[in-house]
């Protein structure tokens with residue numbers, strides 16, 4: 001019997017490059033000296049520091065308190081002395097107030113880190129409390145505080161939870177390795193999310209280029225009612241929240257609305273794993289799996305890394321640069337952020353460190369649009385990228401709004417296919433920002 005495969009309209013098929021790292025098991029890497037813990041690693045309000053310079057902190061100790069509902073606390077990932085609380089460059093490209101800790105190399109755990117009850121014995125509100133206190137955020141890169149997703153508006157009933165294991169961005173393999181190596185914990189995390197929301201159905205969406213992960217997760221789902229793997233066709237951006245929902249449930253998130261509106265919550269498989277660890281060990285979100293990869297890295301690896309570890313250390317651990325680096329990206333090549341320094345730290349949303357050598361960076365000399373409509377065919381949001389971009393470049397943001405620029409998910413598919421190398425996603429992102437700014441005023 002052929003398994004049903006789910007997919008969506010539009011999208012592209014970029015080369016995956018996953019073979020560079022997908023065969024390498026996750027290795028643990030411990031930071032050598034300092035970690036830099038930004039007080040804002042999530043969407044929402046930054047944290048307030050709970051420690052001061054010269055304080056001794058332990059692993060898992062809360063060092064930054066969440067400020068408001070849409071926020072998430074931060075914890076120390078090492079034991080050692082706080083040596084600075086100051087603005088530091090972050091992988092977002094901005095300066096962010098950060099707590100710098102000199103590790104003593106002992107990794108002494110805080111006394112408050114204790115296992116919780118088994119999921120079966122926890123009430124929904126207890127699961128939500130554990131998730132909030134553990135500082136868990138969306139680990140696929142979105143960094144939205146998970147606690148907020150577990151508290152939908154009271155008039156919205158959530159019946160479906162989807163774990164996103166698509167990992168559709170080229171090069172990245174952290175989620176793939178996690179699904180292979182920790183399938184039982186991932187499914188426990190899914191069950192905890194379902195219990196917190198009162199949802200009856202859970203899916204783990206995995207692209208069909210990860211058959212080994214599909215097998216492992218299926219095995220882990222077997223003994224539970226209502227949870228199963230949804231096999232997705234390999235296509236970019238299959239992992240986008242709206243597209244994975246449409247592909248699996250047939251439901252559409254209305255423009256400008258959140259998935260809770262249609263009874264669905266989506267979390268990344270890494271987030272589910274973090275929830276399982278928070279319940280099982282009482283462990284806050286102090287580490288994550290990061291793929292260090294690309295043709296510009298000597299030995300690509302998947303590493304379990306303490307939050308706050310500088311990119312530089314991880315690049316050195318992977319044998320350093322191969323040739324002259326052309327670009328270092330936090331995340332994948334389609335939606336990742338180019339870095340100007342490798343002294344920025346790994347944060348909760350860092351899925352990968354991608355190094356592309358100089359000769360792989362195409363020099364972009366945009367040519368005039370030839371109206372070929374390839375960008376239109378590729379757009380998974382049914383937009384007209386050529387027109388939105390053209391109006392954005394003329395600063396006509398009202399026209400961009402008419403063409404639904406705010407629905408752009410910034411997937412970069414249009415730029416990828418454009419034969420004229422037009423700056424499509426960049427100009428549409430600018431238009432989105434202007435429209436949203438105007439709307440807020």
Ligand code: SF4
Nearest residue numbers: 379408409411412414
């Ligand atoms: S317009 Fe936006 S959503 Fe459409 S392809 Fe371009 S980046 Fe993706």
Ligand code: SF4
Nearest residue numbers: 369370372373375418
């Ligand atoms: S793909 Fe590029 S050249 Fe073709 S219509 Fe779109 S913007 Fe114009």
